[in-house]
Amino acid sequence: MARLPRLTLAGYPHHILQRGNNQQAIFSSVADYQTLLALLEENARKFGVALHAYVLMGNHFHLLATPASADGLPQMMQAVGRRYVRYFNDSQGRTGTLWEGRYRSTLIEAERYLLPCMAYIDLSPVRAGVAGDPKDYPWSSHGHYAGLRADRLVTPHPLFWALGNTPFGREVAYAELVREGISSAQHDALTRSVLGGWVLGGEGFVADVQKRTERRVQKNRAGRPPGRPVPR
Known part of the structure; x- marks a missing residue:
């Protein structure tokens, strides 16, 4: 089966996943x-991508970002990927590939999934058993949103600003959102969509995105295609 073309549209939040080849480690030191x-x-900054959230894990990383142009996100990921592989190979005295092929990404409907996606990203170290609490993990954007540190990499989405009228109010509201976690249905939907490249959102959102691209944006449902009579 032909590989599904990656879909990138300006102005939409994208959930991005890049994994190490064969689940190998992509970090070996703090410097990495x-x-x-x-x-x-x-x-x-160079390619006009607003990075809302991130987490760097031992053998993969997640990003949540909105590009200002359709080319911005792939250009950013290509530049970062190539330069990091050169750096890592030189520092480790190794050659060859580091990534598990191309990065994976999907568009998400901000109103339904942006804050759950941020919580999903923040909770990755907890799910992996490398931290008991997101605030204890140094390589994610959680510390910025929880008021523990200022992170120049992060550009908050308007939906985060809407959580409160003051910085303290937003920090408390967001920390509570992460503490409550996300449902198993939200977790599964976020995972499936980023792995498959399918747009994640309500029917109206998916239909609107489909109008903007010739590329199929949602996995076909099982069963007979609509409009064909059932044989008797």
């Missing part, structure tokens, strides 16, 4: 994490 963050900051 710092280098990837620096590359993300540099190239997000």
